[in-house]
Amino acid sequence: MLVECPHMAETIDGRALARSIDEQTKAEVEALVAAGHNRPGLTVILVGDDPASDVYVRHKVKACDRVGMRSTEHRLPASTTQEELLALIDRVNASEHVHGILVQVPLPGHIDERAVIDAIDPAKDVDGFHPVNVGRLSTGTGGIWPCTPHGCIKLLQSVEPDVEGLDALVIGRSNIVGKPVAMMLTALGCTVTIAHSKTRDLPGKARQADIIVAATGIPEMVKGDWVKEGAIVIDVGITRIEGKDGKDRLVGDVAFEEVQHARAVTPVPGGVGPMTIAMLLANTVQAALSG
Ligand SMILES: NC(=O)C1=CN([C@@H]2O[C@H](COP(=O)(O)OP(=O)(O)OC[C@H]3O[C@@H](n4cnc5c(N)ncnc54)[C@H](OP(=O)(O)O)[C@@H]3O)[C@@H](O)[C@H]2O)C=CC1
Numbered sequence: 001m002l003v004e005c006p007h008m009a010e011t012i013d014g015r016a017l018a019r020s021i022d023e024q025t026k027a028e029v030e031a032l033v034a035a036g037h038n039r040p041g042l043t044v045i046l047v048g049d050d051p052a053s054d055v056y057v058r059h060k061v062k063a064c065d066r067v068g069m070r071s072t073e074h075r076l077p078a079s080t081t082q083e084e085l086l087a088l089i090d091r092v093n094a095s096e097h098v099h100g101i102l103v104q105v106p107l108p109g110h111i112d113e114r115a116v117i118d119a120i121d122p123a124k125d126v127d128g129f130h131p132v133n134v135g136r137l138s139t140g141t142g143g144i145w146p147c148t149p150h151g152c153i154k155l156l157q158s159v160e161p162d163v164e165g166l167d168a169l170v171i172g173r174s175n176i177v178g179k180p181v182a183m184m185l186t187a188l189g190c191t192v193t194i195a196h197s198k199t200r201d202l203p204g205k206a207r208q209a210d211i212i213v214a215a216t217g218i219p220e221m222v223k224g225d226w227v228k229e230g231a232i233v234i235d236v237g238i239t240r241i242e243g244k245d246g247k248d249r250l251v252g253d254v255a256f257e258e259v260q261h262a263r264a265v266t267p268v269p270g271g272v273g274p275m276t277i278a279m280l281l282a283n284t285v286q287a288a289l290s291g
């Protein structure tokens with residue numbers, strides 16, 4: 001008997017794409033070292049003992065090893081003062097072995113995140129959060145691009161290299177994901193709508209979109225009937241919830257099973273997350289090359 005196979009969306013493999021970017025990064029690291037440069041190095045600063053941040057920091061340090069980069073970790077107690085943190089940033093700004101600096105966010109409440117980001121040398125700001133890099137992205141004048149949004153764009157372009165003229169909906173307007181990804185899509189020629197918690201008729205707006213980037217942190221908020229047939233869906237959200245078996249599992253902002261009429265969709269885990277780390281390493285090599 002012939003069974004009609006229902007149309008399935010392509011699941012975009014973020015791990016595979018991250019691996020291929022890592023290979024390129026590794027080759028660039030070795031080329032720099034062969035040319036007599038200091039081995040590219042990343043410093044990760046973690047304040048406090050947030051377990052989720054701890055996992056990410058360990059992932060980052062392991063990833064540095066894989067591509068032959070130096071990595072240093074600074075784990076500071078939650079009681080660290082802003083002055084102490086700023087003094088550490090001054091030191092790593094000045095170190096010739098450190099090409100990239102990442103201060104894990106969120107920071108404890110008594111530390112002013114803005115002041116900390118502003119203190120990082122923009123040339124070493126591999127998160128792309130410093131106002132100089134934000135300004136460079138928004139004016140199309142280079143700079144270091146933030147990792148998660150850049151990873152989203154690479155995933156999108158792996159299915160559709162030419163997005164000019166397409167309608168894109170970005171859900172979320174944070175400085176680290178929503179705003180910069182909207183800026184990148186605009187630069188590529190998309191017509192971009194930025195939605196957030198005050199947006200009216202979000203499902204209606206989503207149905208118009210050729211591209212949806214969901215970055216809210218609300219598990220499975222993007223339902224099947226929000227997504228137009230043939231759209232491309234990039235799921236940035238990561239929420240840890242307790243599964244039916246009592247074990248933790250990660251869910252995205254998109255109801256993955258319901259959007260199989262899309263052209264392509266990124267999974268969680270295995271989509272944007274691994275790409276974020278690959279772009280961090282790529283940014284560190286970029287910083288080492290220009291330093
Ligand atoms: N894969 C990765 O590498 C990364 C994943 N993440 C994940 O991405 C998600 C977003 O992160 P981040 O941008 O930092 O989060 P923020 O909490 O800073 O921003 C969330 C955004 O979603 C909007 N929002 C909240 N509720 C709704 C709603 N009901 N309808 C529409 N919009 C809504 C908010 O709107 P408003 O501004 O009006 O409040 C806000 O703009 C999180 O799950 C986070 O864990 C983040 C970074 C990296």
Ligand SMILES: Nc1nc(=O)c2c([nH]1)NC[C@@H]1CN(c3ccc(C(=O)N[C@@H](CCC(=O)O)C(=O)O)cc3)C=[N+]21
Nearest residue numbers: 056102103104105106127269270271272273274276277
């Ligand atoms: N200064 C700063 N820069 C950041 O880039 C930054 C940050 N602070 N704070 C926290 C968020 C979150 N983030 C992630 C990175 C990798 C995965 C990742 O690798 N995720 C895997 C799963 C990992 C797991 O199993 O937990 C995946 O989606 O497949 C997820 C999330 C970076 N962030």
